[in-house]
Amino acid sequence: MAKEKPNPEKLLPLTSSVFHILLALSDGDLHGYGIMQEVAEHTGGQIKLGPGTLYGAIKRLLGNGLIVETDQRPDPEMDDERRRYYRLTDFGQQVLKAEVQRISKLVSVAQRKRLLPKRS
Amino acid sequence: MSNRLFQLMLRAYPREFRLEYGSDMTQLFRDCHRDIQSNGLICAIAFWRRMIWDVIRTAPLERWEALERRYKTMKNLKSDLIGLLACIAILIVMFLLLGYVRKYQVARMWGYSLDAIISAGIISNLIIFPLTIATRLSAFRTVFWTLLLVNGALLLIATLIGIRVGGFNFPAVLASYLVSFVFWLSFHWLRSQMRPQLS
Numbered sequence: 001m002a003k004e005k006p007n008p009e010k011l012l013p014l015t016s017s018v019f020h021i022l023l024a025l026s027d028g029d030l031h032g033y034g035i036m037q038e039v040a041e042h043t044g045g046q047i048k049l050g051p052g053t054l055y056g057a058i059k060r061l062l063g064n065g066l067i068v069e070t071d072q073r074p075d076p077e078m079d080d081e082r083r084r085y086y087r088l089t090d091f092g093q094q095v096l097k098a099e100v101q102r103i104s105k106l107v108s109v110a111q112r113k114r115l116l117p118k119r120s
Numbered sequence: 121m122s123n124r125l126f127q128l129m130l131r132a133y134p135r136e137f138r139l140e141y142g143s144d145m146t147q148l149f150r151d152c153h154r155d156i157q158s159n160g161l162i163c164a165i166a167f168w169r170r171m172i173w174d175v176i177r178t179a180p181l182e183r184w185e186a187l188e189r190r191y192k193t194m195k196n197l198k199s200d201l202i203g204l205l206a207c208i209a210i211l212i213v214m215f216l217l218l219g220y221v222r223k224y225q226v227a228r229m230w231g232y233s234l235d236a237i238i239s240a241g242i243i244s245n246l247i248i249f250p251l252t253i254a255t256r257l258s259a260f261r262t263v264f265w266t267l268l269l270v271n272g273a274l275l276l277i278a279t280l281i282g283i284r285v286g287g288f289n290f291p292a293v294l295a296s297y298l299v300s301f302v303f304w305l306s307f308h309w310l311r312s313q314m315r316p317q318l319s
Contacts (some may be wrong), residue, residue, distance in 0.1 A: 052177070053178055
């Protein structure tokens, strides 16, 4: 029985933590601590995900098929086997792109209203 | 000490969540704690404030979701019970009808079909209900294959006995088991429509 293809738009808007987790995973597979560090880095330390926020979001992302757990290790020699790595799925990528487009439209509106300088 | 305190804080989350993510959360806590250990008291206070606030914010949400899941299971059990009672009611009606058919010698085909519906119904439903309730397998697929196997096995047994005894009407028996299969499949299909999340 073919499963109905989910619509990425239905999951929008994403919560801030979910958006940042997906953005962190867009570069490659990461474990929980890696995700947390990546999020802290690309938000300039403004967002530091706590264990509850991170794993609560991961649970929901796994449930919605936006990410999957992966057995492959980016660098097996340097890694602790007990850590679980997560990977963005094709559907997760679609949802992330849709969210970026939504935010980009909002930025355009803000630019038209001269709340933001226009990019050259 | 810090680890023990965090383990205590983890108790705020529901058991299933702790079993699935508890060790990962502890590992993450250890990593973060290690990062701030040499940064002084102010950093340590900020760190603990962040951890406590994180638990206060997320644990009730996880508890709420666990409660919702449990409520859904209760609802499923209720619909299973209604299905089981409906199934027993059907079997009783079929028994009464069979008695009537035998008493008044109504068309034989009816008798065969009622026999098949009763025997296949008792055996299949004894397998289907415990299996779908205990395992939460795809309910409709389990029903389909159980009914197919049970009706097929009964048809085979009836054929083998019929050939030995003689005067065996194979087309009528085959048709009766087909009727039984379609009947019970329709019944369970209707039941699955009342519980769409499991069908």
